[in-house]
Amino acid sequence: MRITALAGGVGGARFLRGLRRHLDTLPDGPHELTIIGNTGDDITLFGLRVCPDLDTLLYTLGGGVHEQQGWGRADETFAVQHELAAYEVPPQWFGLGDQDFGTHIARSLWLGQGMPLSRVTARLAERWGLPGQHVRLLPMTDTPVETHVVVEEGEEQRAMHFQEWWVRYQAQLPAVRFVVAGMDHAVAGPGVLDAIRQADVVLLPPSNPVVSIGIILTVPGVRDALRGTNAPVVGVCPLVGGAPVRGHADVCLEAIGIDVTPAGVAGLYTDFLDGWLVDERDAGAPVAGLRVRACPLLMTDVDAAAAMGAAALELAMDLRKAA
Amino acid sequence: MRITALAGGVGGARFLRGLRRHLDTLPDGPHELTIIGNTGDDITLFGLRVCPDLDTLLYTLGGGVHEQQGWGRADETFAVQHELAAYEVPPQWFGLGDQDFGTHIARSLWLGQGMPLSRVTARLAERWGLPGQHVRLLPMTDTPVETHVVVEEGEEQRAMHFQEWWVRYQAQLPAVRFVVAGMDHAVAGPGVLDAIRQADVVLLPPSNPVVSIGIILTVPGVRDALRGTNAPVVGVCPLVGGAPVRGHADVCLEAIGIDVTPAGVAGLYTDFLDGWLVDERDAGAPVAGLRVRACPLLMTDVDAAAAMGAAALELAMDLRKAA
Numbered sequence: 001m002r003i004t005a006l007a008g009g010v011g012g013a014r015f016l017r018g019l020r021r022h023l024d025t026l027p028d029g030p031h032e033l034t035i036i037g038n039t040g041d042d043i044t045l046f047g048l049r050v051c052p053d054l055d056t057l058l059y060t061l062g063g064g065v066h067e068q069q070g071w072g073r074a075d076e077t078f079a080v081q082h083e084l085a086a087y088e089v090p091p092q093w094f095g096l097g098d099q100d101f102g103t104h105i106a107r108s109l110w111l112g113q114g115m116p117l118s119r120v121t122a123r124l125a126e127r128w129g130l131p132g133q134h135v136r137l138l139p140m141t142d143t144p145v146e147t148h149v150v151v152e153e154g155e156e157q158r159a160m161h162f163q164e165w166w167v168r169y170q171a172q173l174p175a176v177r178f179v180v181a182g183m184d185h186a187v188a189g190p191g192v193l194d195a196i197r198q199a200d201v202v203l204l205p206p207s208n209p210v211v212s213i214g215i216i217l218t219v220p221g222v223r224d225a226l227r228g229t230n231a232p233v234v235g236v237c238p239l240v241g242g243a244p245v246r247g248h249a250d251v252c253l254e255a256i257g258i259d260v261t262p263a264g265v266a267g268l269y270t271d272f273l274d275g276w277l278v279d280e281r282d283a284g285a286p287v288a289g290l291r292v293r294a295c296p297l298l299m300t301d302v303d304a305a306a307a308m309g310a311a312a313l314e315l316a317m318d319l320r321k322a323a
Numbered sequence: 324m325r326i327t328a329l330a331g332g333v334g335g336a337r338f339l340r341g342l343r344r345h346l347d348t349l350p351d352g353p354h355e356l357t358i359i360g361n362t363g364d365d366i367t368l369f370g371l372r373v374c375p376d377l378d379t380l381l382y383t384l385g386g387g388v389h390e391q392q393g394w395g396r397a398d399e400t401f402a403v404q405h406e407l408a409a410y411e412v413p414p415q416w417f418g419l420g421d422q423d424f425g426t427h428i429a430r431s432l433w434l435g436q437g438m439p440l441s442r443v444t445a446r447l448a449e450r451w452g453l454p455g456q457h458v459r460l461l462p463m464t465d466t467p468v469e470t471h472v473v474v475e476e477g478e479e480q481r482a483m484h485f486q487e488w489w490v491r492y493q494a495q496l497p498a499v500r501f502v503v504a505g506m507d508h509a510v511a512g513p514g515v516l517d518a519i520r521q522a523d524v525v526l527l528p529p530s531n532p533v534v535s536i537g538i539i540l541t542v543p544g545v546r547d548a549l550r551g552t553n554a555p556v557v558g559v560c561p562l563v564g565g566a567p568v569r570g571h572a573d574v575c576l577e578a579i580g581i582d583v584t585p586a587g588v589a590g591l592y593t594d595f596l597d598g599w600l601v602d603e604r605d606a607g608a609p610v611a612g613l614r615v616r617a618c619p620l621l622m623t624d625v626d627a628a629a630a631m632g633a634a635a636l637e638l639a640m641d642l643r644k645a646a
Contacts, residue, residue: 047432077402083425087450089432100419101428102406109370109412127410 001031003230004199006140006222008038008212009053010070010246011238011299013060014023015205018305020133022313030134034195036222038207039117039139040147040180040215043163045094046084052163053212053317054100054121055103057137062128064099068214069244093168101151116142116145118189138195140216142188147215149248150176162211171248175255178211188221196225201316204235204273205303206245208299209265210252233320234312236274237262240297263287275315277308291319324354326636327522327554329463329545330362331535332376333393333569334561334622336383338528343384346514347634351459359545361530362440362462363470363503363538366486368417371427372434375486378445380460385451387422393569398423406539410539415640419449431555439465441512461518463539466509470538473499479607485534493557498561498578501534504542505625519548527558527596529568529620532588533575549595555642557635558583559596563620564604586610596637600631614642 003023005016010203011133018036023031033292038053052071059065060075066072076097085092096104103124103235117139147162151173165173196202207213217223226233238249239262250260258264262278266287275291283294291314326346328339339358346354361376375394380437382388382396389395399420408415419427426447433443442464448460470485474496488496519525530536540546549556561572562585573583580589589610598614606617616638622628 028439045434046428048428077400077421078405078429079400079421080425083422084429087429088426089429097400098400098424099406101421101424102403103404105371105428106407106410106412107425112370124410210470322634 001026001028001200002034002198003031003201003203004034004153004195005090005203005205005225006036006038006207006216007053007057007205008207009041009056010060011051011206012205013057014070014299015236015308016057016300017060018307019203019313020135021302022306022309023309025091029284032134032136034136034138034191034199035194036138036140036189036195036216037121038118038212038216039141040145041162042144042146042212043094043161045091045096045104046089048101048108048247050096050104051107051139053273054137054139055100056198058082058103058124058128058130061130061133061135061137064128073097076100076287081296090257091164091168094163101274116190118142118191129150133291136195137191138191140192140219141186141189143182143185145180145182145273147211148179148181149173150179151174160204163225166211166248171251175251177256178214178252180215181216186219188219193221193225196231197229199229200233201227201313201320202229202231202233203312203316204233204269206236207239207242208247208249208252209268210249210256210258223272231274232274232316232323233269234277234319235266235269235273237265237278237282237297238314239265239282240279260284266290274319277315291315291322324351325357325521326354326524326526327357327359327518327538328492328526328528329359329361329370329530329536330376330380330528331530332364332379333573335376335382335528335530335535336388337622338559338631339380339626340383340450341622341630342526342636343458343631345452345629345632347396354430355457355459356388357459357461357514357522359463359512359515359518359539360444361535361538363468363534364485365467365469366417366484367420368414368419368427369412371424371431373419373607374430374440374444374462374619377422377460377462381426381447381451381453384453384456384458386449398418399423405538412486417486439513441465441514443623457516461514462512463515463542463545464509464512466505468503468505468509468536471502471504471526472496473502475499486616489571494574498574501537503538506541506552509542513541515542515571516544516548519545519554520552522552522554524548524636524643525554525556526635526639527556527592529559530569531570531572531575532561532591533572533579533581537591546595555597555639556592556595556645557600557639557642558589558592558596559631559635560599560601560605560620562588563602568621584590589613597642600635600638614638614645
């Protein structure tokens with residue numbers, strides 16, 4: 001079975017780690033998991049290229065993530081960052097650990113040698129054992145793109161990098177809209193469109209629908225591939241009881257004028273979504289044109305995430321039979 | 324008093340730290356110390372620009388050096404390097420600590436922004452308090468240059484970066500000659516030639532006469548400035564009892580056909596050297612055309628280095644009176 005998922009950072013990574021565990025329990029394996037990762041969060045810091053969502057996916061699936069934090073490396077030290085602060089190198093609002101710097105230095109070196117991000121990511125993924133798990137991690141595009149947030153300051157509007165808005169200002173500055181710098185000349189990364197077209201199942205993990213999944217959907221060809229694929233497309237709602245489990249999906253949805261409800265989020269995907277998994281406490285409200293199913297959507301541990309993966313997959317299988 | 328010194332890494336840095344301490348005890352201060360640092364050792368590792376001699380000078384004069392080792396930072400950790408090894412990024416023969424990486428990341432960032440190495444070095448030196456000590460550290464050139472070593476392998480000759488020869492092979496591969504890639508279009512760094520011409524005293528610390536001092540002497544204009552300056556030029560012999568105190572000066576001297584003796588080393592500087600400080604156990608042998616003086620030349624601690632600095636300065640003063 002070939003499963004393709006679109007994913008942002010922490011929520012997507014935790015869901016996919018659970019799904020991967022569930023897949024290993026199924027017969028007729030190994031089942032292949034292809035992840036199309038958001039690169040809109042990517043940022044150049046201290047001259048190094050940082051890919052927060054790809055790294056969270058690598059570290060989480062590879063067993064190196066800081067479990068409580070959800071991103072970054074376990075058992076981190078911060079000597080490099082301390083030195084950069086001593087040299088007064090901005091920015092000082094983005095926390096990078098020493099082990100994490102190792103990843104960014106390796107990536108920047110290889111990018112500087114002319115290697116595309118997809119190949120760089122594959123090399124990083126080897127160290128984290130993804131090929132051995134039958135997981136491919138594909139950046140949504142090899143073109144450098146960056147999500148910027150247009151914010152209102154009094155009568156003025158100004159744009160800042162998504163990470164500055166998210167990390168430095170904790171999404172508290174009023175966002176007017178999100179724009180992806182570089183997307184006008186971006187092309188989908190190698191294998192990305194085929195992974196959607198040739199999948200047996202396509203999943204949308206509970207990633208941020210605006211700044212993670214929403215950004216991947218703006219990559220030329222991705223939305224068309226989702227509309228055209230024969231695979232059932234099942235989404236996992238990132239809201240539980242009317243609020244995001246973590247992150248600031250509510251703020252992002254409000255910024256683009258979407259109701260902070262499971263139906264509101266599903267409305268962003270109506271042209272290609274077949275099934276929609278919502279939390280038990282959000283059950284009952286039908287969403288037009290969709291098979292909606294309810295189950296617990298709190299990823300309290302890997303087992304809970306595995307159960308969510310199983311439920312999403314089961315819904316997809318039912319949709320295949322129904323088709 | 325304006326003192327200008329040419330310097331390599333560990334030996335030069337220890338001598339100059341001692342000299343700086345001695346200068347602070349003299350009347351009519353503050354006395355200005357300008358250091359012209361060797362950049363031939365510079366190397367790009369992991370995509371980052373590393374300047375071993377400049378960093379050793381910064382760390383030693385700034386109080387951050389690993390005292391026993393003589394280079395690198397005290398209390399280092401090695402998380403970044405460990406990660407780069409896990410990602411199988413070569414080379415794995417050059418040890419860089421996490422704090423040290425902070426320096427290289429800052430430097431590479433600023434160089435990448437178009438800042439010349441001299442300005443980058445001045446910014447790094449601010450953090451290490453050099454301006455407050457009345458010390459200026461000038462790279463010998465802003466032009467990227469690299470010392471390469473031509474070695475014999477059977478019937479063949481091949482060139483490798485000086486650091487590879489020095490660190491990886493511990494100077495054990497037979498060297499035929501040293502060449503400085505990039506020197507044919509290099510120009511002396513800002514202030515370098517004036518610092519020699521306008522000095523009251525010029526000193527050569529006990530740095531490697533071939534691959535440290537010798538490389539600085541190949542920067543266009545430097546040798547002429549030394550010949551032309553009115554300041555007495557006093558050198559401190561890097562050999563004690565016929566052998567280098569540390570490093571591989573003997574191997575370097577033999578490679579270029581020079582006797583491993585105080586007279587042999589002084590012979591490299593005959594066209595501009597006025598005074599020559601040798602160790603007590605090397606006293607007695609006159610060197611043609613030079614005022615030779617003997618004193619203990621083992622830098623067992625900062626006090627010993629300060630005494631050497633005092634002796635070198637005293638010899639220079641005597642030469643000024645004599646002139």
